[in-house]
Amino acid sequence: MKDTHILTMNSVGVECQELKKRYDECFNKWFAEKFLKGHRDDPCQPLFKVYQECVKKALKEKKLDIEQMEIQVLGTDNEKQPPS
Amino acid sequence: MRIWTSEHTFEHSWDTVVTAAWRKYPNPLNPSVVGLDVLDRSIDAEGKLKSHRLMSTSWGMPGWVAKLIGMQESAFASEHSVVDPENKIFTLNSRNLTLSNVLTVNEQLTYSQHPTDPNKTLLKQEATVTVSGLPLCNRLEKMMTDAMTNNANKGRQAMEFVIDKIKKEARELTTEAHKCMDNVLPKTNSL
Numbered sequence: 001m002k003d004t005h006i007l008t009m010n011s012v013g014v015e016c017q018e019l020k021k022r023y024d025e026c027f028n029k030w031f032a033e034k035f036l037k038g039h040r041d042d043p044c045q046p047l048f049k050v051y052q053e054c055v056k057k058a059l060k061e062k063k064l065d066i067e068q069m070e071i072q073v074l075g076t077d078n079e080k081q082p083p084s
Numbered sequence: 085m086r087i088w089t090s091e092h093t094f095e096h097s098w099d100t101v102v103t104a105a106w107r108k109y110p111n112p113l114n115p116s117v118v119g120l121d122v123l124d125r126s127i128d129a130e131g132k133l134k135s136h137r138l139m140s141t142s143w144g145m146p147g148w149v150a151k152l153i154g155m156q157e158s159a160f161a162s163e164h165s166v167v168d169p170e171n172k173i174f175t176l177n178s179r180n181l182t183l184s185n186v187l188t189v190n191e192q193l194t195y196s197q198h199p200t201d202p203n204k205t206l207l208k209q210e211a212t213v214t215v216s217g218l219p220l221c222n223r224l225e226k227m228m229t230d231a232m233t234n235n236a237n238k239g240r241q242a243m244e245f246v247i248d249k250i251k252k253e254a255r256e257l258t259t260e261a262h263k264c265m266d267n268v269l270p271k272t273n274s275l
Contacts, residue, residue, distance in 0.1 A: 008110070009109050009110055009117075009118075009119060009120040010118055010119040010120075010140070011119060011120075011121050012119050012121050012138060012140055012158075013121075016121070020121065023122070027106070027122075027125075028103070028106060028107060031103060031106060031133075032099075032103045035133060035167075035169065036099050036102070036103070036169055038169070040127055040131055042127060048122070048125060051122070052122070052123070052124070055121050055122075055123065055138075062156075064156075064160070066123065066138060066160075066162065066181070069160070069162070069181040069184065070162055070181065
């Protein structure tokens with residue numbers, strides 16, 4: 001079958017690219033064919049776990065703490081509200 | 085804080101639009117979105133699909149320039165979304181992580197099935213912009229919201245582009261299937 005996924009997005013970790021591609025393909029197929037038709041079992045979970053580990057490692061290496069960044073964003077909103 | 089809202093109707097079913105939404109990037113209309121990763125994904129007890137994604141965008145300048153001025157090569161944004169397949173509602177909430185100490189842009193998108201026509205989908209978009217927790221002054225507000233309107237239009241064009249791409253793929257598969265059948269049938273008939 002012809003490969004129709006010619007264009008792909010990059011992962012934040014170059015080493016995670018292949019894992020991301022495989023997971024995304026699994027997810028897109030499952031989402032359209034199964035999830036939207038009422039099936040809840042996600043067979044892409046094992047692929048996702050491996051991909052997720054790779055991304056976490058890449059973020060750590062780049063010193064990007066997403067959780068911390070999200071907390072900071074919320075903190076900014078809460079702390080710096082102008083007086084009403 | 086500026087609130088900007090926009091509504092749009094897609095002439096496609098909710099299933100088609102939501103499927104396309106996951107495949108929105110890459111597309112030629114948003115070239116600065118360079119990376120997309122799923123950080124977390126799960127189905128909750130009510131059967132809703134929850135996802136947390138990290139988006140990387142380029143600054144539109146060479147990487148070395150960004151580094152020179154002390155920025156990371158990419159800017160990052162965080163997106164949380166929920167797909168409710170029963171009620172046919174898909175909500176996405178995204179906000180920038182980079183420069184969040186200076187500026188916060190928060191955007192919410194809701195895709196829902198048209199109330200009277202199941203072959204149509206409604207998209208409601210809402211964005212707020214806050215500068216260091218203080219409201220933006222008028223001129224800067226207008227510039228930001230004009231940019232958002234422009235980007236929203238591009239976003240919608242991007243969706244149409246992706247929907248067309250998926251439909252084209254489906255047509256090509258059908259054509260291939262027909263070709264296979266045509267090749268097989270005459271041979272069996274001649275037996």
